[in-house]
Amino acid sequence: MIQRIEKKQRMSRIVKHNGTIYLCGQVCADATKDITEQTQTMLDKVDELLIAAGSDREHMLSATIYLKTMADFAAMNAVWDAWVPEGHAPARACVTADMARDVLLVEISVIAAEIQA
Numbered sequence: 001m002i003q004r005i006e007k008k009q010r011m012s013r014i015v016k017h018n019g020t021i022y023l024c025g026q027v028c029a030d031a032t033k034d035i036t037e038q039t040q041t042m043l044d045k046v047d048e049l050l051i052a053a054g055s056d057r058e059h060m061l062s063a064t065i066y067l068k069t070m071a072d073f074a075a076m077n078a079v080w081d082a083w084v085p086e087g088h089a090p091a092r093a094c095v096t097a098d099m100a101r102d103v104l105l106v107e108i109s110v111i112a113a114e115i116q117a
Contacts, residue, residue, distance in 0.1 A: 001017070002015065002016070002017045003015070003016040003017070005052070005053065011024050012024065013049060014049055014052065014053045016053060016054075016114065019113060019114045019116070020061070020111060020112075020113060020114070021050070021053045021054070021055050021111065021112045021113070021114055022110075022111050023046065023049050023050070023053075023109065023110040023111075023112075024109070025066075025107045025108065025109045026042050026045045026046055026049070026107065026108050026109075026110070027042055027045075027099075027100075027104050027106070027107050028041045028042045028104070028105075028106065029041035029042075029044070029045070031101060031103040031104050031105075032103065034075075034105075035072040035075045035076055035105045035106060036075055036076075036078070036079055038104070038105050038106050039075075039076045039079040039080065039106050040079050040083075042106060042107070042108055043079065043080070043083045043108070046108060046110055050110070050112055053112070053114070054114045054115055055112040055113060055114050055115055056112075056115065057083070057084065057085055057088065057112075058085050058088045059088075059112045059113045059114070059115055060084075060088070060090035060110055060111070060112045061090055061091065061111045061112055061113055062090050062091045062092070062110070062111040063090045063091075063092045063093075063108055063109070063110050063111075064092070064093045064094075064095070064108065064109045065080075065092065065093070065094040065095075065106065065107070065108050066094075066095060066096070066097040066099070066106065066107040066108070066109075067094060067095070067096050067097070067105065067106055068096065068097070068098075068099050068104065068105045068106070069096060069105075070096055072105055072106065073094065076094075076106055090110075090111075090112075
């Protein structure tokens with residue numbers, strides 16, 4: 001069974017299928033901030049969505065990070081490294097990409113396993 005949570009015409013924020021959770025791309029809370037704050041608030045959103053879906057960051061399977069410029073790679077990684085629980089790093093890709101809005105510096109897409117009760 002496929003469960004779609006917070007669905008709209010264009011996308012669902014969360015899709016669950018056979019114990020796997022897929023989050024739509026997440027961006028920051030305030031795009032006027034620098035890469036550090038954009039990354040932190042983006043990851044805060046990921047935390048909220050994973051919990052709502054029955055998972056957490058220790059159960060992430062994969063993350064794809066999109067950066068507007070690789071000049072922000074080190075600063076983004078500093079926040080990422082502090083956020084990912086030691087020993088629970090997911091498979092990850094990081095690429096540069098054009099953003100939907102010019103002020104956005106980073107976006108992430110996450111796949112996680114549902115926590116089994």
